[in-house]
Amino acid sequence: MRQPKIAILGFGNAGQAFARLLIEKKKEIQAIYGQDPIVTAIVTRSRGSLVAEGGLDLEKLLSDLAKTGRFDPADPYQSVAGAIEVAEQADYDILVELTPLEIFSGQPAIDHIKAALNRNKHVITANKGPIAWAYRELRDLALKQDVCFFHETTVMDGTPVFNLVADTLPLCKVTRVEGILNSTTNFVLEELSKGIPMEEVMEEGRKRGFVEADPSLDLLGWDAAAKTAALLNVLMDAGTTPDKIARKGIEDVTKEQIIEAASRGKRIKLLCRGEIKDGIVYGSVAPEEVDVSDLFSTITGASSVVRITTDLMGTLSIVEHDPEILQTGYGVFSDLLRILAKGQ
Amino acid sequence: MRQPKIAILGFGNAGQAFARLLIEKKKEIQAIYGQDPIVTAIVTRSRGSLVAEGGLDLEKLLSDLAKTGRFDPADPYQSVAGAIEVAEQADYDILVELTPLEIFSGQPAIDHIKAALNRNKHVITANKGPIAWAYRELRDLALKQDVCFFHETTVMDGTPVFNLVADTLPLCKVTRVEGILNSTTNFVLEELSKGIPMEEVMEEGRKRGFVEADPSLDLLGWDAAAKTAALLNVLMDAGTTPDKIARKGIEDVTKEQIIEAASRGKRIKLLCRGEIKDGIVYGSVAPEEVDVSDLFSTITGASSVVRITTDLMGTLSIVEHDPEILQTGYGVFSDLLRILAKGQ
Numbered sequence: 001m002r003q004p005k006i007a008i009l010g011f012g013n014a015g016q017a018f019a020r021l022l023i024e025k026k027k028e029i030q031a032i033y034g035q036d037p038i039v040t041a042i043v044t045r046s047r048g049s050l051v052a053e054g055g056l057d058l059e060k061l062l063s064d065l066a067k068t069g070r071f072d073p074a075d076p077y078q079s080v081a082g083a084i085e086v087a088e089q090a091d092y093d094i095l096v097e098l099t100p101l102e103i104f105s106g107q108p109a110i111d112h113i114k115a116a117l118n119r120n121k122h123v124i125t126a127n128k129g130p131i132a133w134a135y136r137e138l139r140d141l142a143l144k145q146d147v148c149f150f151h152e153t154t155v156m157d158g159t160p161v162f163n164l165v166a167d168t169l170p171l172c173k174v175t176r177v178e179g180i181l182n183s184t185t186n187f188v189l190e191e192l193s194k195g196i197p198m199e200e201v202m203e204e205g206r207k208r209g210f211v212e213a214d215p216s217l218d219l220l221g222w223d224a225a226a227k228t229a230a231l232l233n234v235l236m237d238a239g240t241t242p243d244k245i246a247r248k249g250i251e252d253v254t255k256e257q258i259i260e261a262a263s264r265g266k267r268i269k270l271l272c273r274g275e276i277k278d279g280i281v282y283g284s285v286a287p288e289e290v291d292v293s294d295l296f297s298t299i300t301g302a303s304s305v306v307r308i309t310t311d312l313m314g315t316l317s318i319v320e321h322d323p324e325i326l327q328t329g330y331g332v333f334s335d336l337l338r339i340l341a342k343g344q
Numbered sequence: 345m346r347q348p349k350i351a352i353l354g355f356g357n358a359g360q361a362f363a364r365l366l367i368e369k370k371k372e373i374q375a376i377y378g379q380d381p382i383v384t385a386i387v388t389r390s391r392g393s394l395v396a397e398g399g400l401d402l403e404k405l406l407s408d409l410a411k412t413g414r415f416d417p418a419d420p421y422q423s424v425a426g427a428i429e430v431a432e433q434a435d436y437d438i439l440v441e442l443t444p445l446e447i448f449s450g451q452p453a454i455d456h457i458k459a460a461l462n463r464n465k466h467v468i469t470a471n472k473g474p475i476a477w478a479y480r481e482l483r484d485l486a487l488k489q490d491v492c493f494f495h496e497t498t499v500m501d502g503t504p505v506f507n508l509v510a511d512t513l514p515l516c517k518v519t520r521v522e523g524i525l526n527s528t529t530n531f532v533l534e535e536l537s538k539g540i541p542m543e544e545v546m547e548e549g550r551k552r553g554f555v556e557a558d559p560s561l562d563l564l565g566w567d568a569a570a571k572t573a574a575l576l577n578v579l580m581d582a583g584t585t586p587d588k589i590a591r592k593g594i595e596d597v598t599k600e601q602i603i604e605a606a607s608r609g610k611r612i613k614l615l616c617r618g619e620i621k622d623g624i625v626y627g628s629v630a631p632e633e634v635d636v637s638d639l640f641s642t643i644t645g646a647s648s649v650v651r652i653t654t655d656l657m658g659t660l661s662i663v664e665h666d667p668e669i670l671q672t673g674y675g676v677f678s679d680l681l682r683i684l685a686k687g688q
Contacts, residue, residue, distance in 0.1 A: 160512035
């Protein structure tokens with residue numbers, strides 16, 4: 001049975017959830033796809049790195065991580081190779097790029113992906129930086145090299161957005177995209193609407209995981225702008241970047257405004273938008289009032305929505321409800337299965 | 345260039361929208377799929393039937409239909425063959441089954457589909473009868489014959505539901521399905537909530553196309569039960585039929601109940617449900633109260649929603665907003681493109 005080799009760059013919660021799926025679904029993958037993928041390299045910045053051409057023992061390394069927070073220092077497969085060395089030189093068929101997002105450049109993930117594509121390797125990424133900053137170049141390189149470049153997880157975890165359009169809406173042209181894609185601002189706006197002061201909202205948000213240590217990238221709309229750029233680049237071939245998205249965060253939205261809007265049957269949400277005018281795609285992120293009768297008003301907490309308008313299939317919305325980390329791992333996993341299906 | 349031959353049974357609004365897509369997208373289909381599908385037979389009950397092994401002139405026959413409501417009686421390709429004769433004997437590669445729904449049996453569409461599958465022909469249907477009444481048998485026959493049997497349009501027009509799960513959620517097991525799938529009851533419940541008496545609601549609904557001449561199949565929940573059976577058969581391998589769906593229509597729901605529920609922040613909707621308990625799939629259709637904060641409360645008019653819960657991808661919803669007839673034609677068209685993609 002063919003054993004496609006996988007190299008993983010970055011191994012946080014998403015990577016670990018992906019690895020657990022590989023273990024749990026091993027027999028199903030063999031039965032359905034006639035292949036037995038193995039992981040030949042895992043690179044991390046703080047947990048150590050492992051490289052083994054014959055395949056790593058995922059159960060053991062997950063267990064080591066769970067116990068000590070890092071790979072076993074005595075593991076004979078410990079390696080000092082960095083991410084770019086592995087991308088450029090290791091023995092693998094599929095690169096899984098899960099390094100942390102650098103929202104203002106997409107690097108070094110873009111270079112990792114280029115290195116793999118230049119070697120005719122398939123690439124899966126859950127990092128939205130490369131899709132937001134360099135999608136067209138990477139897509140064209142993958143096409144030229146005749147390899148897959150999949151990135152479902154970069155927006156809405158494993159909920160099908162990119163694969164939805166690519167696989168189930170053939171020949172449809174996307175003419176408009178709207179969405180609510182940032183859970184931090186979603187949480188903050190909701191809590192403010194209950195009359196809770198901003199300082200308490202942020203404290204509670206940090207406790208519950210909705211608010212990062214530095215929340216500015218979320219509150220100022222940068223995270224939403226990166227997701228908007230990614231959506232428009234893939235679905236509308238916009239060739240845009242996050243800095244070109246007209247961006248307004250929620251920093252000026254007050255508790256009083258939210259409560260006043262609610263009295264008129266409106267909710268304030270941070271909306272992402274993209275549309276074509278005269279052949280040019282315009283993207284924006286801004287707080288907007290939505291009516292309580294609009295589906296968008298019901299998107300709360302970590303849930304998210306993308307609404308797509310097309311020439312042939314009208315308008316449809318896809319909603320992810322209350323995702324957990326498994327759904328991020330599944331996004332990477334489903335992209336892997338798409339690659340295996342093509343190789344059958 | 346290969347010219348797959350299509351036979352179409354039934355040629356109402358959906359069939360005509362499908363034919364227009366074949367004309368409009370001819371060059372794109374040739375460029376992308378390397379094939380040039382032609383229509384070799386169209387059978388109708390009241391508009392005449394046409395059979396031509398070399399391919400029919402779709403532009404001319406659509407124009408004839410638009411002008412006179414039927415095919416040109418002098419057309420040299422006029423045929424007296426009925427639907428089952430064409431399915432059993434005509435020269436085609438792909439059968440497109442668009443005959444009217446017989447909600448209590450799924451016939452004669454089931455026999456048309458069986459005839460095609462037995463001849464190793466691919467089948468596309470927009471008729472939910474066969475999916476609600478005989479899905480497992482037809483699916484297994486198609487598998488045995490190694491041909492495609494696609495039916496995206498049977499629930500929510502061309503909005504991806506079946507193809508969504510099949511193509512974008514690999515290895516996910518569906519554990520729960522919920523939805524709002526009947527626009528007549530959706531319209532009636534909304535209008536009643538405005539305080540309009542039932543007789544006026546029905547009259548207005550007939551004018552606007554929401555209410556059929558005989559609305560009982562909708563009001564009593566039969567249409568929703570057939571869609572529920574179809575969803576559960578395909579997504580959960582339920583092997584059920586519409587008569588086994590626990591069914592309660594909206595016939596006993598009063599204007600007063602709806603208004604009282606609204607005063608508590610609730611909307612009454614006709615909900616379809618399916619879930620697994622101890623390996624058995626239970627389906628139901630019934631009016632239920634949903635909270636105004638629930639996405640389901642925002643589904644109005646002809647819009648519809650399916651919410652799917654899976655083991656690996658959590659819960660997601662897909663919503664079709666205000667569909668038109670083009671979306672029905674597109675559902676059939678997208679299934680055709682899936683067949684062409686497999687034949688590349």
